Amino acid sequence: SRSFRRGRERVRALVGVDLHVAAGEFVAVIGPSGCGKSTLLRLVGGLLAPDEGTVRVGGLSAEAARRAKRFGLVPQSPALLPWRTAEANINLLREVNRRHDRGLAPVEAKGLVDLVGLRGFERARPAELSGGMQQRVALARAFALGAPILLMDEPFAALDEMTREDMRFLLARTWAGTSDQPFGQRTVLFVTHSIEEAVILADRVVVLSPRPGHVVADEAITLARPRAHFLEDSRAFLDHVRRVRAALRAGQPGAGAAGP
Ligand code: ADP
Numbered sequence: 001s002r003s004f005r006r007g008r009e010r011v012r013a014l015v016g017v018d019l020h021v022a023a024g025e026f027v028a029v030i031g032p033s034g035c036g037k038s039t040l041l042r043l044v045g046g047l048l049a050p051d052e053g054t055v056r057v058g059g060l061s062a063e064a065a066r067r068a069k070r071f072g073l074v075p076q077s078p079a080l081l082p083w084r085t086a087e088a089n090i091n092l093l094r095e096v097n098r099r100h101d102r103g104l105a106p107v108e109a110k111g112l113v114d115l116v117g118l119r120g121f122e123r124a125r126p127a128e129l130s131g132g133m134q135q136r137v138a139l140a141r142a143f144a145l146g147a148p149i150l151l152m153d154e155p156f157a158a159l160d161e162m163t164r165e166d167m168r169f170l171l172a173r174t175w176a177g178t179s180d181q182p183f184g185q186r187t188v189l190f191v192t193h194s195i196e197e198a199v200i201l202a203d204r205v206v207v208l209s210p211r212p213g214h215v216v217a218d219e220a221i222t223l224a225r226p227r228a229h230f231l232e233d234s235r236a237f238l239d240h241v242r243r244v245r246a247a248l249r250a251g252q253p254g255a256g257a258a259g260p
Pocket residue numbers: 004005006011012013031032033034035036037038039040211
């Protein structure tokens with residue numbers, strides 16, 4: 001649980017969240033605006049401490065895991081350095097974290113450029129790239145860091161719908177294409193408010209209630225991998241989407257009342 005002070009009031013952001021994520025799992029977290037999704041990521045990432053309860057990350061406290069550089073963060077806006085080329089931005093975190101370099105070969109950064117579809121744009125500066133391309137640089141940067149856990153906070157929310165849909169599959173490919181790391185497949189905690197995005201990407205979709213957020217549903221996604229566009233027309237996909245939507249609606253105020 002975690003609350004915040006706002007003036008004289010206490011805002012309860014999360015209450016009694018109980019969540020276990022296995023190593024290598026891709027877990028999407030979905031919930032209404034303001035339900036505490038970003039707070040949850042910050043708790044897991046050791047940027048914030050819970051008021052009640054504990055966060056353990058591979059046997060460490062969240063804070064210790066953060067100090068041990070276990071986390072890569074992908075924020076909503078790409079936050080690139082404008083004077084650096086795409087490639088130099090991708091390598092930025094590795095340069096400043098050299099001491100913590102997990103022994104990834106330099107070729108991996110090159111491979112990442114291909115995986116995220118930036119071949120030919122290595123020398124371009126952020127201002128010369130579209131929003132989608134900038135976010136691809138941010139993704140590659142997070143993967144290049146070599147951290148076993150990636151925390152993604154609505155990384156595609158600012159993109160237009162078409163770009164967004166492409167980015168889903170690009171992320172899925174990058175995640176699968178970088179599974180040959182010393183620590184194996186990355187563990188991903190991916191916050192989104194798109195049901196379709198959550199279902200097509202994740203092994204599990206965790207649904208949070210409105211504030212104060214707690215887990216109201218945990219949907220195991222049974223779609224085969226690799227995931228592709230055609231799956232979005234499948235019966236299984238639509239069933240998952242329907243169940244996640246129902247869980248989201250059930251948590252809304254007024255749920256249960258007659259409505260459309
Ligand atoms: P979400 O990411 O799901 O939209 P947040 O985790 O950002 O939700 O916020 C949950 C609630 O906690 C909101 O009411 C927000 O205003 C409040 N909150 C988050 N961080 C702070 C903070 N640092 N100080 C005060 N209130 C905060």
